[in-house]
Amino acid sequence: MQHIDPAVWEACKAGDKGAYAAIYRLYYPRLYNYGYKLTDNVVLIEDSIQEIFVRFWINREQLNAIREFRSYLFVSFRHCLLRLLSQHRQQQGDLPDEEQYVFALEMSAEQQRLAKEEEHEQLRTLRSAMDHLTPRQREAIFFRFYENMDYDEIAAILQISVKATYKLMARAIEVLRSAYHTMPLVPALMTLATLATALGSLQLSMAIMDTGIIYKC
Amino acid sequence: MEYSKDYSSYTTNDFIADDAFLQWVRSPDTASDAWWQTWLTAHPHKQQQVDEARAFIIQLQFAEQLPDQDAVNASLAHSLLRIEAAERAAVPEVKQRPVRKLYWWAAAAALIAGIMITVKYLLPASPEMIKISGYAQGVRTVKLPDNSMVRLNAGAALSYRKDWTSATNREIWLQGEAFFDIKPSATAMRAAKGFVVHSGNALIDVLGTSFNVREGGAFTTVTLNTGKIRLSFNDLPDNPFILNPGDFVQYQTTSNKIIRKKVNPALYAVWKEERQYLEKITLQELAWYIEDTYNYRVKITDEQLAAQQLSGSLQVRDETSLLETLSLHSS
Numbered sequence: 001m002q003h004i005d006p007a008v009w010e011a012c013k014a015g016d017k018g019a020y021a022a023i024y025r026l027y028y029p030r031l032y033n034y035g036y037k038l039t040d041n042v043v044l045i046e047d048s049i050q051e052i053f054v055r056f057w058i059n060r061e062q063l064n065a066i067r068e069f070r071s072y073l074f075v076s077f078r079h080c081l082l083r084l085l086s087q088h089r090q091q092q093g094d095l096p097d098e099e100q101y102v103f104a105l106e107m108s109a110e111q112q113r114l115a116k117e118e119e120h121e122q123l124r125t126l127r128s129a130m131d132h133l134t135p136r137q138r139e140a141i142f143f144r145f146y147e148n149m150d151y152d153e154i155a156a157i158l159q160i161s162v163k164a165t166y167k168l169m170a171r172a173i174e175v176l177r178s179a180y181h182t183m184p185l186v187p188a189l190m191t192l193a194t195l196a197t198a199l200g201s202l203q204l205s206m207a208i209m210d211t212g213i214i215y216k217c
Numbered sequence: 218m219e220y221s222k223d224y225s226s227y228t229t230n231d232f233i234a235d236d237a238f239l240q241w242v243r244s245p246d247t248a249s250d251a252w253w254q255t256w257l258t259a260h261p262h263k264q265q266q267v268d269e270a271r272a273f274i275i276q277l278q279f280a281e282q283l284p285d286q287d288a289v290n291a292s293l294a295h296s297l298l299r300i301e302a303a304e305r306a307a308v309p310e311v312k313q314r315p316v317r318k319l320y321w322w323a324a325a326a327a328l329i330a331g332i333m334i335t336v337k338y339l340l341p342a343s344p345e346m347i348k349i350s351g352y353a354q355g356v357r358t359v360k361l362p363d364n365s366m367v368r369l370n371a372g373a374a375l376s377y378r379k380d381w382t383s384a385t386n387r388e389i390w391l392q393g394e395a396f397f398d399i400k401p402s403a404t405a406m407r408a409a410k411g412f413v414v415h416s417g418n419a420l421i422d423v424l425g426t427s428f429n430v431r432e433g434g435a436f437t438t439v440t441l442n443t444g445k446i447r448l449s450f451n452d453l454p455d456n457p458f459i460l461n462p463g464d465f466v467q468y469q470t471t472s473n474k475i476i477r478k479k480v481n482p483a484l485y486a487v488w489k490e491e492r493q494y495l496e497k498i499t500l501q502e503l504a505w506y507i508e509d510t511y512n513y514r515v516k517i518t519d520e521q522l523a524a525q526q527l528s529g530s531l532q533v534r535d536e537t538s539l540l541e542t543l544s545l546h547s548s
Contacts, residue, residue: 050295107278122276142279145279174230
């Protein structure tokens with residue numbers, strides 16, 4: 001993930017519009033991509049990005065560090081977009097529900113296409129496991145494994161404690177990983193140390209094949 | 218990256234959740250490669266967990282919805298205009314009003330006038346008040362006790378004393394945007410003399426006029442269509458302002474500054490009708506209106522185009538509908 005050059009950051013804080021443009025170009029796609037997981041209403045996404053960048057420009061001198069800036073952008077964007085979404089729903093006559101939010105995090109389809117055959121099953125499992133996460137867990141996973149943020153930053157964005165973020169993440173990883181354990185055959189990346197387990201799985205899968213044959217008869 | 222932790226008891230999930238581990242998998246460098254190789258040599262029984270955690274992290278690739286380059290450019294261009302507008306708003310051109318004149322304007326009080334003001338909040342009102350709120354969407358028409366008409370824009374609210382006969386002035390407390398069509402005191406109810414609108418820190422004295430009030434942001438804006446009004450601000454020493462038709466006064470609450478200029482006032486009250494008929498409005502005037510009302514920076518480089526006149530009915534619910542109508546007309 002690309003980061004802001006500290007020199008560009010300082011220039012922007014000093015009022016350089018070229019530096020502002022560079023930061024805008026860097027973060028617009030990332031905020032858009034994130035916003036699209038909260039809603040497919042691109043007008044509201046655009047409005048929110050516009051809004052928070054103007055606010056950032058006005059308040060830029062109060063921001064100290066680049067690191068702070070990244071979570072600042074996501075926090076204010078998230079807040080602004082969820083507020084607009086809530087207003088929008090009310091205008092559409094939907095039941096006003098502040099807490100109602102989705103986070104449509106999906107696995108890359110491209111990755112599935114390029115994957116080796118033996119990985120297909122694994123990716124499919126991961127994909128369906130993603131549906132078992134809560135929106136909040138998916139959001140945490142997104143910031144962790146897409147934005148590569150650390151726990152402090154994620155906690156700031158989700159407005160929860162760092163401790164709660166650790167727990168949320170651990171739970172999400174557990175749900176995703178538990179999908180693997182239920183798979184009949186754990187493929188690839190085996191080391192000698194795991195060979196014994198693999199043999200056990202092999203027998204299990206043969207047992208399943210046997211059952212299949214019985215069904216055929 | 219510091220490696221102060223004891224990883225010897227880490228499970229696969231623990232590795233996946235670890236900051237330093239994630240960093241190594243996602244952006245390995247010679248230092249982190251060396252550290253993990255050394256660690257694995259010392260803890261060979263953890264090879265499986267490390268491999269699984271690595272494979273898991275690498276597999277977590279998500280679908281991306283990225284805007285194309287044109288969309289990024291368009292958005293950036295828009296943003297640059299907005300921050301310029303924000304800067305201009307922060308340092309407005311200040312024109313002081315000339316020396317206070319006596320109330321010669323009172324003679325013209327019976328004239329019909331239109332003004333638009335932007336207010337910050339509703340003043341606390343005294344007892345026995347009637348409060349009327351506008352609709353969530355659309356324009357609500359309200360008749361005041363003296364038969365004056367008020368059009369409340371979406372979300373606006375006004376209140377007034379229940380008993381107008383005992384009041385010396387007809388007084389209105391306003392929040393949001395409204396257009397008033399005030400009957401001159403002679404033809405209105407008995408005792409009431411003047412007509413006063415309180416809106417945030419602004420006070421508007423009108424005697425028989427029609428005017429329009431709006432709330433939004435950090436500005437109080439008054440635009441007078443016809444007739445005359447007197448405008449005062451609580452926080453300004455240089456009070457009051459006497460407004461002539463077409464005068465536009467904008468007061469910025471945070472910096473305590475005033476912008477005064479001439480505008481086409483019909484435009485500034487355009488929202489009040491479902492479809493407002495406007496005659497011979499130039500594109501330049503429209504551009505100024507959009508700037509003043511929606512905080513955009515509008516630049517028309519072609520002078521001929523800027524001077525081009527438009528006539529017709531215009532519907533303004535919000536900036537989007539306005540811009541849509543404009544793009545239809547110009548094309």
